[in-house]
Amino acid sequence: MRMSSSISSYLPSDTYNSLPKDGDVTYLHTMVRSADLEKTMHFFQAVGLRETRRKESENGRFTLVFMASAPGAPEVEITYNWDPETFAPPSRSMGHLAYAVDDIYAKAEALQEAGIEILRPPRDGKMMFVKSPDGISVEILQKGTPLEPKEPWASMQNVGTW
């Protein structure tokens, strides 16, 4: 298989956020594969991430895009192979990625405006689920205490699975 991560000669120090509390192990990223880079990036942009770095390999015929809320924050690594590939949605061994946000209703509106369906609406003011175009489930949680229940979310029904 193609080992896309080997193209960096070293890991730049600004790509991880080593805090004393991390001990000797620092979480860097979760890598997911994309069948359509533009669509996948559009999804994670709507979640609230932006591109922090990118690698392209002519030889390997792939693009890696790293996205995070800001440089130094934990990343999603999106691997896009230039030769079209289709793959099955995640099996049950892969659950989801989770993010906490300042205002879950504002985020739900932003996601809808970006054309992303809310599969599990934040009826309780604390949790919603959406899914990437490649089937990766993303949980979004309200930071701190839940917000007051509010329409249209409070009476919105679930859609599909997540």
Add this chain to the structure above:
Amino acid sequence: MRMSSSISSYLPSDTYNSLPKDGDVTYLHTMVRSADLEKTMHFFQAVGLRETRRKESENGRFTLVFMASAPGAPEVEITYNWDPETFAPPSRSMGHLAYAVDDIYAKAEALQEAGIEILRPPRDGKMMFVKSPDGISVEILQKGTPLEPKEPWASMQNVGTW
């Protein structure tokens, strides 16, 4: 499907590490499912994570174990359903989890001592891959510049896929 994340009434502030640079979106965790909680925890312990919190649900018949290098660091959420289940290994849409470590050779030894096979040995002093008992691929990278190539790693062959 069981929505295991809904059992917390709110998200305790010590379960996320909101830094100013994170903006309004803070990465929390990647959730993976486990067919054998003890085996999966043993694996992530060898990677360098420890249990930071745990939820058990008698009604839902599941256990959630959160593991991180330290409290407040990004977590892996391990979902274990008490009723035995088997599931396919991850499809290609799920790539891997990645961590940076202070000393990749020390980590490789610790993994071997824990009985975990190094699938892609750190021949280059900068990268190795292992796989969880549930098939989740984990990339481990040397922080900063690669270490000098060193035996037995330098001449160790790849095993399987990752």
